[in-house]
Amino acid sequence: MSQHAQELIAQHLDLWSSAITAKKTTGRGSSKKIELYGVKKLRELILELAVRGKLVPQDPNDEPASELLKRIAKEKAQLVADKKIKKPKKLPEITVDEKPFNLPEGWAWARLEDLAPMSLFDGDWIESKDQDPNGKVRLVQLADVGVGVFKNVSSKFINRETLTRLNCTTLQQGDVLIARLPSPIGRACIFPNLKEEAITAVDVAILRLMDFTVAPYVMNVANSLTFRSQVESYGKGATRFRISTGNLKTILVPVCSKLEQHRIVAKVDELMALCDQLEKQTEQSLDAHATLADTLLDALTQAQSHTELMDNWQRLEQNWDILFPSTIAGLRAIDKLKQTILQLAVMGKLVPPASRKAKESQHDEPASELLKRIAAEKAQLVKDKKIKKQKPLPPVTEDEKPFELPDGWCTVRFADLCQEVATGPFGSMISKSEYVNGGVPLINPSHMIEGKVVEDPQVSVSHIKAKELASYKVYENDVVMARRGEMGRCAVISDRESEWLCGTGSFVLRFNAEVSRPYILLLFKTRYAVEYLGGQSIGTTMTNLNHGILNRMPVPLPPLEAQKRIVAKVEELTSLCDQLKQRLQTAQQTQRHFTDAVVARAIS
Known part of the structure; x- marks a missing residue:
C-alpha cells in the first residue's frame, strides 16, 4: 500500500469506528440495526484509492493497459467474424472532458463494454405467470445483488421449458452482476457457483469478461464512487430510478494491466478483511x-x-x-x-411524597379518595344513562401488581380509573374513497404525535358522512389511543379538535375531570404499559388491543397532587x-x- 493510503487509513481509525448512523446499507459489511458510517466510508475510500491507482504501487515492467484493450478488441472482432456475437454498435470516443481524473502512467480509460468481448447483457423479462415454484432454474433478482456480495436471498424459479421458450441468458460463474436500480444503483457483485442453473431478472445486467480482465477488479471498479457517480448521472425514471443497459455500456472504467489488477484485488481483500474486523469490534x-x-x-x-x-x-x-x-x-x-x-x-x-410544611397539617390526599369520587361520578353517569354499566372486575391481586408503591398510592384496574372506553368505527364503515380534503377530520393512530393531534386534511369526511358517524365524535380532554400497531400511542383532544371523529384502529378514553391527562400519557409511554398492552405480560402476541385487556390492566395511581408533581x-x-x-x-x-x-x- 502507498504511504499516502496507509496514513489515511491508519491515522483515522477512531473516526472510522465512531461515526455511526441508522442503517441504510444493503451491501458488504452491513449490520442489523445500524450503519457503521465510518467503516462504510473507509470501504468507499479503499475502493476509490484502488481505481485511481493509489492503493498499490505501479510496476514499470507491467504491460500497458492499452495493449490489454487491443487484445480484447481483437477477440471481439474475431467473435463477430465467427458469427458468435453480433457486431456491437460503435461506442463514442472518450473525450478529455469526460475523464473524471488523471490516471497513473500505463493505465487507460475504457468504456465498460470495451472490457467484455461477449458484451453486456440485459437480464430477462420474467413475468409472474412465467415463474414456477417447482422449476429448476433459479431467478436471480435485484435483492441478490449486494455491494461486492452475492446475497443469495431470492427463492424464485422458472422451468427449463420457459428458459428455452424465452431464450434466456444462463449465468456463468464469474459473471459480474450490476444492479440497474437502487439502492445504490450500479452496485455489483460476482455470480458464484450455485447448484442450479440461473438467469437474472431484467433489473440486473450481466457483464461477461472471459480471461482478459480480473472479474473482482471490475466488480470493485463498479462499486467505486467514480463509477456510481456516472451511473447516477444517467439514472432515469420518476417512479423507478434506473439506468438503461445502453447507457451502462458507456460508463468510463479505469484499466490497468492484468498483473496490477490482481495486486489491487489482493490488497482490497486484505483491507476489507480489516474493515470486517473493525466493524466486528465496533x-x-x-x-x-x-x-x-x-x-x-x-x-x-x-x-x-x-x-x-x-x-x-x-x-x-x-x-x-x-x-x-x-x-x-x-x-x-x-x-x-x-x-x-x-x-x-x-x-x-x-x-x-409531600411533606408537612409549617402552615400545613395534611399530606397529599390518598389516591383512594380520588377513586371514590371517580366511582361516584361513574355511578351517576350510569344512572343518567350517559354510559353503560360495566361488568365489575375483581380487585388487583398481589401477584398482578407490577411493583410496590409508596403510601397513599394504589394499584387499580384501568376500568376503575376510566369512565368509559369507546371504540372507533370499524374499517368497513369508512372507505378511503369517501375521504375528502378539508372536511371533518378523522383521528387515526398516525395522527397521534407526542401527545397531540396532528391532522391530515386529506383524511377527513364530508359533513353528511360525519352525521352518520356522530356517535364517534371526540371532545375536549378525551384521550385517543391506538389499539393496533404502536398500541398505547395516545393524544389528548384539545378544544381545537372537539367534535372531530375518532378514526379506525383507535379507542376514545374518558376520565373524571380531576385525573391528570398528562399523567395518563406518561403512563402509557412506560415500558410496563407498552409490554402489557402488547400482550407480553399475559403471554400472548396481539395485533389489536381489545377492551377486556385494557380494562383489566393494573394501573399505579398516585394522589392527585402527586400526579402534577410527577408530570412536572x-x-x-x-x-x-x-x-x-x-x-x-x-x-x-x-x-x-x-x-x-x-x-x-x-x-x-
Missing part, C-alpha cells in the same frame, strides 16, 4: 455499552429503598461520560434513560435529556462531516 463495543447502560439504569428501577436508589444514581453519575459518549451508543443510552425516568415516575420513585418532574428531566441528545447528535454530525472531508481530501 459492534461488540456497542453491545458491551448497551449491557453497561442496561445494568446501570435497571439498577435505578430495581432499588429497594431510597438510600439504594441514591447510591445507584451516584454510580451512574460516576460513569456519566462512559454512559453517554458522542456516538450512537450515547443516543441509545439517552433513550433508555428517558424510559427509566418514566418507569421511576409511575413507581413513585421520581419525586418524594418528567417534563423537566425529559427536556434535559433532549438537550443532551441534541448535543450528541451535533457531535455525531460533525464526525460524519469530518469523515466525508477525509475521504474527499484523499481522492481530490
